[in-house]
Amino acid sequence: MFEDVYEKIYKQNPEITLIGIWGRDGLCLEDARYGYIKIDPELIGAEISDVISKFSDIKFVPNSYNVIFKIDTQILNIYALTSEFFLIVLAHDFIIPGKLNFYVEIQKKFIIEKL
Secondary structure (H helix, E strand, C coil): CCHHHHHHHHHHCCCEEEEEEEECCCCEEEEEECCCCCCCHHHHHHHHHHHHHHHHHCCCCCCCCEEEEEECCEEEEEEECCCCEEEEEEEECCCCHHHHHHHHHHHHHHHHHHC
């Protein structure tokens, strides 16, 4: 369902190792994996959904956010999509964050339309 969107983001950011959409319930809607991933994607989604749920419960947090975690030699980016879904992008730490954000923002509207 989202393969074409993932591919467009990955094509511009080949440092990506994982990209996918998770729900606040911790379940993965769909993901794409590129190369070796050091950490368990299902565990990431489940744990991050708990953090995102806490963010969403705070009334002054905007509907649009980007949370970044550094994990060893990788960067975990979380982007708000809707109140129920978020996008996770795991990439090597030498990715250019501004470039990634630019291409994710371009594709977000297409993702949200398909949700």
